[in-house]
Amino acid sequence: MKAEILSIGTELLLGQITDTNAAWLAEQLPTLGIDLFFISQVGDNRSRLTEVLRTAWNRSDLIICTGGLGPTEDDLTREALSDLLGETMVVQAELEKNLREFFSRRNVRMPERNLKQASLIPSAQAVENPIGTAPGWWIEKEGRVILAMPGVPHEMKNMWQTQAVPRLRNRLPGEVILSKTLKVLGKGESIIEEMVGEMLSSTTPTLATYAKPDGVHLRLTAKAQDELTARGHIFQAELELRALLGTLIYGVDEETVEGVIGEMLQDRGLTLAVMEAGTGGLLAAMLSDAPSSPEFFRGGLVSQQRAMLSQWGIDRELMEMHNIMSREVVEAMATAARQAMGAEAGLAICASAGPDDFEGQTAGHIFMAVDLDGTIKSTDAFYRTKPPEVKRMAVTVALNLLRRALLK
Amino acid sequence: MKAEILSIGTELLLGQITDTNAAWLAEQLPTLGIDLFFISQVGDNRSRLTEVLRTAWNRSDLIICTGGLGPTEDDLTREALSDLLGETMVVQAELEKNLREFFSRRNVRMPERNLKQASLIPSAQAVENPIGTAPGWWIEKEGRVILAMPGVPHEMKNMWQTQAVPRLRNRLPGEVILSKTLKVLGKGESIIEEMVGEMLSSTTPTLATYAKPDGVHLRLTAKAQDELTARGHIFQAELELRALLGTLIYGVDEETVEGVIGEMLQDRGLTLAVMEAGTGGLLAAMLSDAPSSPEFFRGGLVSQQRAMLSQWGIDRELMEMHNIMSREVVEAMATAARQAMGAEAGLAICASAGPDDFEGQTAGHIFMAVDLDGTIKSTDAFYRTKPPEVKRMAVTVALNLLRRALLK
Numbered sequence: 001m002k003a004e005i006l007s008i009g010t011e012l013l014l015g016q017i018t019d020t021n022a023a024w025l026a027e028q029l030p031t032l033g034i035d036l037f038f039i040s041q042v043g044d045n046r047s048r049l050t051e052v053l054r055t056a057w058n059r060s061d062l063i064i065c066t067g068g069l070g071p072t073e074d075d076l077t078r079e080a081l082s083d084l085l086g087e088t089m090v091v092q093a094e095l096e097k098n099l100r101e102f103f104s105r106r107n108v109r110m111p112e113r114n115l116k117q118a119s120l121i122p123s124a125q126a127v128e129n130p131i132g133t134a135p136g137w138w139i140e141k142e143g144r145v146i147l148a149m150p151g152v153p154h155e156m157k158n159m160w161q162t163q164a165v166p167r168l169r170n171r172l173p174g175e176v177i178l179s180k181t182l183k184v185l186g187k188g189e190s191i192i193e194e195m196v197g198e199m200l201s202s203t204t205p206t207l208a209t210y211a212k213p214d215g216v217h218l219r220l221t222a223k224a225q226d227e228l229t230a231r232g233h234i235f236q237a238e239l240e241l242r243a244l245l246g247t248l249i250y251g252v253d254e255e256t257v258e259g260v261i262g263e264m265l266q267d268r269g270l271t272l273a274v275m276e277a278g279t280g281g282l283l284a285a286m287l288s289d290a291p292s293s294p295e296f297f298r299g300g301l302v303s304q305q306r307a308m309l310s311q312w313g314i315d316r317e318l319m320e321m322h323n324i325m326s327r328e329v330v331e332a333m334a335t336a337a338r339q340a341m342g343a344e345a346g347l348a349i350c351a352s353a354g355p356d357d358f359e360g361q362t363a364g365h366i367f368m369a370v371d372l373d374g375t376i377k378s379t380d381a382f383y384r385t386k387p388p389e390v391k392r393m394a395v396t397v398a399l400n401l402l403r404r405a406l407l408k
Numbered sequence: 409m410k411a412e413i414l415s416i417g418t419e420l421l422l423g424q425i426t427d428t429n430a431a432w433l434a435e436q437l438p439t440l441g442i443d444l445f446f447i448s449q450v451g452d453n454r455s456r457l458t459e460v461l462r463t464a465w466n467r468s469d470l471i472i473c474t475g476g477l478g479p480t481e482d483d484l485t486r487e488a489l490s491d492l493l494g495e496t497m498v499v500q501a502e503l504e505k506n507l508r509e510f511f512s513r514r515n516v517r518m519p520e521r522n523l524k525q526a527s528l529i530p531s532a533q534a535v536e537n538p539i540g541t542a543p544g545w546w547i548e549k550e551g552r553v554i555l556a557m558p559g560v561p562h563e564m565k566n567m568w569q570t571q572a573v574p575r576l577r578n579r580l581p582g583e584v585i586l587s588k589t590l591k592v593l594g595k596g597e598s599i600i601e602e603m604v605g606e607m608l609s610s611t612t613p614t615l616a617t618y619a620k621p622d623g624v625h626l627r628l629t630a631k632a633q634d635e636l637t638a639r640g641h642i643f644q645a646e647l648e649l650r651a652l653l654g655t656l657i658y659g660v661d662e663e664t665v666e667g668v669i670g671e672m673l674q675d676r677g678l679t680l681a682v683m684e685a686g687t688g689g690l691l692a693a694m695l696s697d698a699p700s701s702p703e704f705f706r707g708g709l710v711s712q713q714r715a716m717l718s719q720w721g722i723d724r725e726l727m728e729m730h731n732i733m734s735r736e737v738v739e740a741m742a743t744a745a746r747q748a749m750g751a752e753a754g755l756a757i758c759a760s761a762g763p764d765d766f767e768g769q770t771a772g773h774i775f776m777a778v779d780l781d782g783t784i785k786s787t788d789a790f791y792r793t794k795p796p797e798v799k800r801m802a803v804t805v806a807l808n809l810l811r812r813a814l815l816k
Contacts, residue, residue: 011618013444014587015435016627018428022449027423036421037456041430041447044616048445055463071598073608074616106790111598131793152619154797210424280696281689284710288688289796294766299711302692308707308749341716358702388697 001172003034004060006052008067008077009151010043021066021156027210028160030221032168033177034062044068049080053146057084061144062168067151069134071114077148078119078137085141087121095119095126095135102133127163131155138167145171177223178230179205182241184248185215185257185400192216195244205233207241213392214257215250247407250400257399262290262297264406265345270372271296272402273341275312275333277304277324278351278358278366279391286395298341304358312336325350325361327369327378334371334378346371347402351394353387364390368398370405377405409580411437411444412468414460416475416485417559418451429474429564436568440576441583441631442470452476457488461554465492469552470576475559477542479522485556486527486545493549495529503527503534503543510541535571539563546575553579585631586638587613590649591659593623593808600624603652613641615649621800622665623658655815658808665807670698670705672814673753679704680810681749683720683741685712685732686759686766686774687799694803706749712766720744733758733769735777735786742779742786754779755810759802761795772798776806778813785813 005026007019022039029036037060042052049068056063068077082089095118103110117134120126127136127147132155139146147164149156184192189211193200196218199207205222220237224230242249251260265272276283284300287293301312306324310316313336314329322328330350338346347370354363364385369378379401383393413434415427430447437444445468450460457476464471476485490497503526511518525542528534535544535555540563547554555572557564592600597619601608604626607615613630626649630641650657659668673680684691692708695701709720714732718724721744722737730736738758746754755778762771772793777786787809791801 010616012431013434013447014438014627015431015433016618018426018431019447020426023420023423023426025423026421030422037451037453038460039421039427039449043445045445051467052446059459070619072601072617105792108596111602113601114598131797154794158794208422208424278696279693280701281692281708281710284689285687285693285799288686288710288712293688294712297711298713299709299716300689301707301709302689302696303705303707303749304696304702305706311749341711341719391693 001034001061002059003029003036003062003064004038004056005036005040006056006063006065007039007041007151008044008049008065009041010045010074012041013043021151021153024153024157025064025066025160031177031179032165033172033175033223034168044074044076046076046079046083049076050083053080053084057144063144063146065146065148066156069117069136069148069150071111071117071133078116078121081124081137081139081146081148082121085121085123085139087123089116089119089121091115091119092126098135099133127159129155129159131158136163138164175223175225176227176230177221178227178234179219179221180234180238181253182218182220182238182245182249183215183251183255183257184218184245185250185396185403186248187216189216192218192245192248196241199237199240202237205237207237214396247404250403256290257396257403258286258290259292261287261399261403261406262292262295264403265296266292268406270344271298271342272345272347273298273337273343274300274347274349275309275337276300276302276349276351277309277333278353279349279394280304282391283347283349283395283398286399298343301337301340309333313340323361324359325352325365325367327367327380330367330369331371331376331378334369334376338371344373345402347398349394349398351391353390353394355387363387366390366394366397368394368401370398370402372405375405377401409442409469410467411442411470411472412446412464413444413448414464414471414473415447415449415559416452416457416473417449418453418482420449421451429559429561432561432565433472433474433568438585438587438629440573441580441585442576452482452484454484454487454491457484458491461488461492465552471552471554473554473556474564477525477544477556477558479519479525479541486524486529489532489545489547489554489556490529493529493531493547495531497524497527497529499523499527500534506543507541535567537563537567538570539566544571546572582633583631584633584635584638585629586635586642587627587629588642588646589661590626590628590646590653590657591623591663591665592626592653592656593658593665593804593811594656595624597624600626600653600656604649607645607648607652610645613645615645622804655812658811664698665804665811666694666698667700669695669807669811669814670700670703672811673704674700676814678752679706679750680753680755681706681745681751682708682755682757683717683745684708684710684757684759685717685741686761687757687802690799691755691757691803691806694807706751709745709748717741721748731769732767733760733773733775735775735788738775738777739779739784739786742777742784746779752781753810755806757802757806759799761798761802763795771795774798774802774805776802776809778806778810780813783813785809
């Protein structure tokens with residue numbers, strides 16, 4: 001099955017947004033055994049969009065569109081698909097009913113222009129979008145499939161996973177493709193690639209690495225005639241990777257580092273409290289995303305002002321002697337967080353996130369500490385990058401510090 | 409001049425990297441008055457690459473390629489351009505000399521396969537690449553221009569700015585394109601579009617709307633013979649939009665809602681403290697991103713546990729009577745945040761972010777309150793979407809609540 005992705009929206013052609021939808025979809029397709037040959041971005045222009053669709057129609061079996069399904073005059077994907085196939089759009093009573101209910105549940109009057117989101121052409125089926133107003137279109141015609149999804153990333157991803165993947169699986173040959181992702185924290189992509197060595201050129205299963213915000217992902221993909229064989233290939237390769245990488249691996253597939261930490265804490269009946277200066281709440285936000293967060297996460301104290309830190313139990317003299325951005329202060333913060341909120345584990349960050357130096361520390365210098373029942377570990381690191389990136393790295397390194405303390 | 413971008417590399421089709429080169433170039437082109445109509449990503453395959461180049465050749469005046477100029481067998485941009493134009497590549501003595509010097513300066517033997525980087529076809533000129541081994545190609549033929557640049561972002565950007573822009577300016581008419589974005593919070597995209605009405609079909613300047621995480625963006629773009637005229641068109645349209653939308657508009661271009669709030673607070677010499685239950689620190693994180701955050705932002709208290717909220721000053725009986733997820737409790741939290749951290753303004757969120765109901769409130773129900781020097785305003789809202797989205801909406805609505813309180 002030869003696939004092609006079309007990302008639709010003038011904002012892509014003005015560089016106002018980067019096409020992350022296409023990159024995300026491109027990563028999903030190999031797990032279905034679908035080969036992707038082309039990606040295109042095109043603006044909100046009916047004739048150019050139709051032209052690009054026609055090129056795709058002539059060279060691909062599966063065309064995946066994102067964007068252009070909104071209610072406005074700029075949203076022209078439905079119109080272009082109608083032009084391509086020479087079919088006429090008709091409002092569907094059932095879709096209209098769903099759409100009106102969507103608005104009435106929110107106590108909002110439905111603007112009449114939204115009505116076109118309830119339209120279909122004869123060869124299209126509606127694809128459910130439980131979290132937005134625009135249903136997708138699934139078109140099967142002349143041996144080809146066109147899937148049109150919204151451009152809003154979370155709506156697109158939801159529709160892809162819950163609606164598109166099952167439909168696509170039904171059309172694929174009897175081959176089974178399985179994949180599994182191992183997630184690693186603590187070393188960079190090139191070091192990990194050296195550590196796994198020749199496994200990178202193996203074909204059963206294949207191994208690909210991806211540098212992601214939550215570490216390096218190693219994705220194994222096995223193709224076989226039956227599921228058991230595919231599963232066997234992956235199992236064997238996972239054993240080899242685990243032998244090579246050990247506890248650098250923190251989780252698999254959908255597991256997150258915060259989720260893994262949450263499980264480790266709960267298994268041992270521990271709770272966690274955090275204090276952060278310079279990351280502004282990102283550490284607390286990440287921990288709150290763990291599914292079991294209400295059980296293990298006591299809370300977070302966020303400030304980079306000395307007066308507040310002092311109020312929360314950090315000794316003023318210590319701050320004067322060592323500065324806030326120091327191993328000494330971050331260790332005191334981990335302990336203070338733990339004690340102030342009655343938790344067994346305390347985690348703290350002091351980050352000079354930039355763009356300017358903060359409290360005498362070069363922008364990019366970060367300090368992290370964990371206090372686990374009185375046993376303290378701390379570390380520091382330096383990232384010469386932009387503030388949002390520095391904050392994200394600080395949170396990731398801090399979570400990994402806690403994970404490693406809990407492993408002992 | 410109708411332009412098109414081709415990004416070349418199989419890694420783009422596997423989702424291993426996102427095409428940031430195309431987004432960067434797309435942002436540069438409007439400043440030259442060049443219209444970009446298409447972007448495509450294609451893999452390292454000679455026939456598909458030639459096919460995509462042919463499509464571009466038939467519909468565009470300027471084709472900008474990135475990638476595929478390296479020395480390996482996978483680097484096929486030169487070969488595909490030769491195929492497209494029916495010309496033969498020949499190694500150029502002068503380019504070969506430069507290339508050998510590049511390697512000898514680094515005391516590295518030049519691999520013989522690099523020699524193809526010293527080749528040209530008759531209609532191509534070499535474009536200097538002072539920071540890499542691959543010169544670009546500049547082709548002028550049959551009224552069209554093809555520019556091939558390396559895929560390594562910093563080499564590409566350097567070549568674009570120092571070599572390509574001057575050559576392009578020589579070929580362009582004296583047209584200027586300017587754009588300005590107004591940002592709106594408080595109403596959805598379709599309602600805003602109804603409010604601005606026929607301005608959406610205006611051509612001088614054009615108006616386009618975008619639904620973004622930080623509200624609706626309205627982008628005005630004007631094309632004119634000189635900068636003053638373009639600026640005048642945008643100024644006039646901005647006045648009309650401000651008359652229609654009033655204080656729904658919170659900022660322009662690079663301004664953020666947290667930055668605007670920071671400025672309002674600083675203008676009035678006020679500081680801010682927050683307390684959040686259910687958004688896990690996201691509100692604090694957003695406020696910490698404001699450039700002036702160290703001056704106005706005292707800090708944040710983050711927890712959804714009753715014991716912690718009680719410790720931070722929320723009356724236990726109030727929580728028992730109304731539940732945490734209520735207008736009454738969120739108002740008490742705004743006041744408690746303000747008082748606990750000695751700030752003039754307090755902002756609070758209680759969000760039942762889901763996936764499960766929390767503290768008796770349906771997942772998706774959110775409560776926000778602001779206490780400005782003792783004057784309290786609160787509101788609630790409901791979003792039937794995923795937890796990360798509910799949290800993001802809660803933070804956005806809360807920031808807008810504070811902004812509106814500060815406007816009074």
